[in-house]
Amino acid sequence: MKTGRVIAASITAATAIFIAIGTIYPSKTALEFSGGKNLLRTSSTPQAAVENLGDEIRLRAWKPAYSSLANKAEFTQSDFVHDLTGYYLSLRTYATLETFQVRPLHASGDQAEVRFRMHWSSVVGPFTTTRDLHVVRNGSRWNVEWPLVKKTVVPPQVIPENYLRWDVIYRGAGDDWGVQDVEAPHVRIVDMHPVQRAEGVVVLGELLNEDVVPAYVSVRATLLSKSGSTISAEGSFDKISHILLPKQVTPFFINFPDATLSDVGSIRMEPLSSLVSASAGPVIAIENERLNPAPGATVTGQLVNQGGQVVNIAHILETLYDKSGQVVWVADQYTNHALLPQTPIPFTIHIPEDLARKISSERTITETYSVRSLD
Amino acid sequence: MKLRFACLIVATLFAALPLAYAQDGRMTLPKIVEAGNAFSIQSTGSGKGVLYIAGPGQVLKRDVQLGQPAYFETGSLYNAGRYLVVLVSGSSTDSGWFSVAPGSKPANLSFLARPSRLSIGLHNGISGTLYIFDVFHNLITKPTPVSFKLSIPSGAVQQRTVTAHLGEATTEMDSGTKEGFAQFEAQVDGISSTRVVEQVPGSPCGLKMSAQPAGNQIHLQTDPVRDCSGNAVPDGTIVTFTENYNGTRSTADVPLKHGIAQVELPAHPGATITVASGVVLGNEIRWQK
Numbered sequence: 001m002k003t004g005r006v007i008a009a010s011i012t013a014a015t016a017i018f019i020a021i022g023t024i025y026p027s028k029t030a031l032e033f034s035g036g037k038n039l040l041r042t043s044s045t046p047q048a049a050v051e052n053l054g055d056e057i058r059l060r061a062w063k064p065a066y067s068s069l070a071n072k073a074e075f076t077q078s079d080f081v082h083d084l085t086g087y088y089l090s091l092r093t094y095a096t097l098e099t100f101q102v103r104p105l106h107a108s109g110d111q112a113e114v115r116f117r118m119h120w121s122s123v124v125g126p127f128t129t130t131r132d133l134h135v136v137r138n139g140s141r142w143n144v145e146w147p148l149v150k151k152t153v154v155p156p157q158v159i160p161e162n163y164l165r166w167d168v169i170y171r172g173a174g175d176d177w178g179v180q181d182v183e184a185p186h187v188r189i190v191d192m193h194p195v196q197r198a199e200g201v202v203v204l205g206e207l208l209n210e211d212v213v214p215a216y217v218s219v220r221a222t223l224l225s226k227s228g229s230t231i232s233a234e235g236s237f238d239k240i241s242h243i244l245l246p247k248q249v250t251p252f253f254i255n256f257p258d259a260t261l262s263d264v265g266s267i268r269m270e271p272l273s274s275l276v277s278a279s280a281g282p283v284i285a286i287e288n289e290r291l292n293p294a295p296g297a298t299v300t301g302q303l304v305n306q307g308g309q310v311v312n313i314a315h316i317l318e319t320l321y322d323k324s325g326q327v328v329w330v331a332d333q334y335t336n337h338a339l340l341p342q343t344p345i346p347f348t349i350h351i352p353e354d355l356a357r358k359i360s361s362e363r364t365i366t367e368t369y370s371v372r373s374l375d
Numbered sequence: 376m377k378l379r380f381a382c383l384i385v386a387t388l389f390a391a392l393p394l395a396y397a398q399d400g401r402m403t404l405p406k407i408v409e410a411g412n413a414f415s416i417q418s419t420g421s422g423k424g425v426l427y428i429a430g431p432g433q434v435l436k437r438d439v440q441l442g443q444p445a446y447f448e449t450g451s452l453y454n455a456g457r458y459l460v461v462l463v464s465g466s467s468t469d470s471g472w473f474s475v476a477p478g479s480k481p482a483n484l485s486f487l488a489r490p491s492r493l494s495i496g497l498h499n500g501i502s503g504t505l506y507i508f509d510v511f512h513n514l515i516t517k518p519t520p521v522s523f524k525l526s527i528p529s530g531a532v533q534q535r536t537v538t539a540h541l542g543e544a545t546t547e548m549d550s551g552t553k554e555g556f557a558q559f560e561a562q563v564d565g566i567s568s569t570r571v572v573e574q575v576p577g578s579p580c581g582l583k584m585s586a587q588p589a590g591n592q593i594h595l596q597t598d599p600v601r602d603c604s605g606n607a608v609p610d611g612t613i614v615t616f617t618e619n620y621n622g623t624r625s626t627a628d629v630p631l632k633h634g635i636a637q638v639e640l641p642a643h644p645g646a647t648i649t650v651a652s653g654v655v656l657g658n659e660i661r662w663q664k
Contacts, residue, residue, distance in 0.1 A: 164611045164630060180491040180570055190654060208653055211492075212575040212609045245630060247578070247653035248613040280611045280630035287625040287641055306627070306638065364626060 043068070046112035046135035047102050049142035054100040054116065057084060070136050070143035079148060087151045088338035089312045089371055095122040095336065110137040114144075124238070124315075124334045152343050159308030159341060163281030166214050185215035187273040190249065191327050196261040203254040204327045206319065207271055209244035214278035217244050219252045219271050226265035232256050239332050241317055241367040243278050250365060251319040253330040282307025284314060284366040287344065297356030302344035303335065303366060311339035313369040318349045320359045329355050339368070400424055400441050400464035404473045410511050411453050411478055415444040416460065424464030430475065431456035455513035477516060478509030481563045488559045488570035494577050495554060495604055499547040501525065501572055505561040507542050514542035522562045523548070528555030528574065539563075550574050554606040576606035582657030584616070584650040589639055593618070593662055596637040597650060607634050612652060618662075620646035 043049035056065035066077040086092040098121045105113040112135040120127050134145040171181040192205035203221045223231040239253035289301030305311050320329040331349045400420040408414045420441040428435040431454045439445040455477045461470040485506040493500050507515045521544040525533040537544045554576045560569045580603035587594045595616050600608040614636035618625040620643035629636040650657035
């Protein structure tokens with residue numbers, strides 16, 4: 001009983017001490033987030049001006065950020081905000097600026113060029129955007145000229161859409177015993193290949209929907225030891241296109257952290273499929289795709305939404321093959337811009353350096369999400 | 376609750392069995408009774424008695440006059456199985472067993488046809504299993520001829536006659552070469568049950584595309600896509616167009632609409648364009664314009 005009181009008193013005292021320390025010596029970030037006095041540095045140098053702008057963007061303090069711009073007369077605050085968060089609903093809309101880097105490129109007495117690299121955090125992972133900023137002196141202060149990327153305007157037009165939709169009616173609870181239910185889609189693993197990586201074992205492969213109906217698919221792999229016992233079981237998570245239309249092929253990527261391929265005697269693969277309502281649009285073309293060799297190996301290209309509906313998020317899945325046509329890696333990326341009709345959006349997918357020399361071809365597919373389908 | 380009560384009665388009666396052999400009031404039981412049929416139990420002796428009949432899911436109690444037959448009307452016992460009969464008269468008890476057999480006439484069929492959807496041209500791809508029941512839903516266990524008939528969309532009919540053993544008859548049928556809905560029928564003694572099996576086209580066969588200039592794009596369009604039996608491949612099937620040019624590639628996964636797939640890709644003189652669907656490759660075009 002006495003011990004309990006001592007602990008309670010100690011915790012209370014420690015809390016009071018920490019509150020006092022926090023109040024007297026607040027951290028810069030905490031003070032800013034609490035709405036306290038702005039501790040931004042004075043914009044006495046081009047770098048400081050950009051850093052201040054970065055801090056304001058990070059805090060979503062749009063008004064002071066916009067007010068600090070040298071060229072704010074050229075656009076509205078709303079344009080500025082939408083330039084950063086997207087004109088249409090996309091991953092950017094709910095992303096937060098985690099950190100940024102400022103790198104001076106060139107400076108003179110009244111003008112400077114600064115590279116502003118923003119590291120954003122989104123629900124599907126981080127992404128980075130870069131802007132080269134022109135900074136101008138205004139008396140004793142420096143102000144950023146924001147290079148606004150104007151809203152893409154799609155010309156007025158009518159794009160006919162008659163894409164298909166599948167709906168599923170399952171058997172009812174009151175149906176007679178023996179009444180058929182709708183058959184699950186038939187899917188098949190057409191390639192499978194385990195790879196040893198520094199972080200563990202990765203099982204790569206491709207899955208084909210060989211049916212005439214859309215399928216919700218997933219792949220589960222179980223690593224078995226040489227004695228037949230289970231080492232580990234994992235499922236494909238997001239490096240797969242879960243909705244497969246008839247005759248569509250998706251790569252899959254199953255990660256077994258800390259596993260060692262030499263311990264594995266066999267792998268049991270379980271492709272899973274179920275019927276799902278789906279629609280066959282929109283069509284996303286991948287144009288001007290290029291495999292860029294090491295160093296800094298990447299796959300670059302452009303996504304073009306050939307439909308008439310805005311695609312809010314596109315998930316790009318890249319299957320990379322060696323000369324024999326075997327899958328050697330699967331990489332993915334989400335676009336942080338909405339895909340407007342007929343408007344190319346560039347993408348860059350990085351390839352692990354150690355695999356880049358093995359890769360001789362690639363195949364790209366996209367999975368899309370639109371607000372209508374997210375409802 | 377009823378079942379528990381029946382079990383209690385049966386247990387009590389079993390306890391009284393030794394006494395039964397020491398008393399008068401014997402009964403004569405039928406060996407077998409068809410489910411739902413009327414039957415009678417003859418007893419000996421005189422005076423009054425109580426007859427208990429306990430079996431699967433059913434218990435009957437009847438006051439009887441010893442020495443006279445006790446009549447049980449149609450539908451008294453309808454569950455097939457073994458029944459215990461106990462006659463209690465004063466301090467004497469007699470007991471025995473008889474069977475209730477399933478009715479001989481099929482009245483209900485449970486027909487399992489699998490799968491509900493399959494590709495054309497599969498040997499023994501369709502399986503059908505039939506369970507035959509009488510009017511009281513007892514499984515008819517005696518050998519019974521069953522006729523299976525698969526009417527496929529092309530008009531051809533596959534027919535098999537199978538003898539059901541222990542109430543079950545199974546067969547396998549081939550899917551036809553024409554897409555559509557096949558009627559799979561099982562028939563026993565004038566009663567039938569029908570299931571629908573969807574036969575879907577196979578993979579595309581002889582996939583072919585053509586190309587036309589469309590401004591600074593190439594308009595690519597497949598011929599109507601069909602499988603190797605000439606069935607139109609269903610709309611929504613994905614066709615992949617790939618254009619390779621000078622180390623760059625453009626691709627589009629396009630669903631079939633009205634039997635064809637079409638897309639526009641950038642026009643590059645010297646580009647090589649291929650078409651595929653699933654694991655099936657189509658023709659290749661070299662764009663020269």
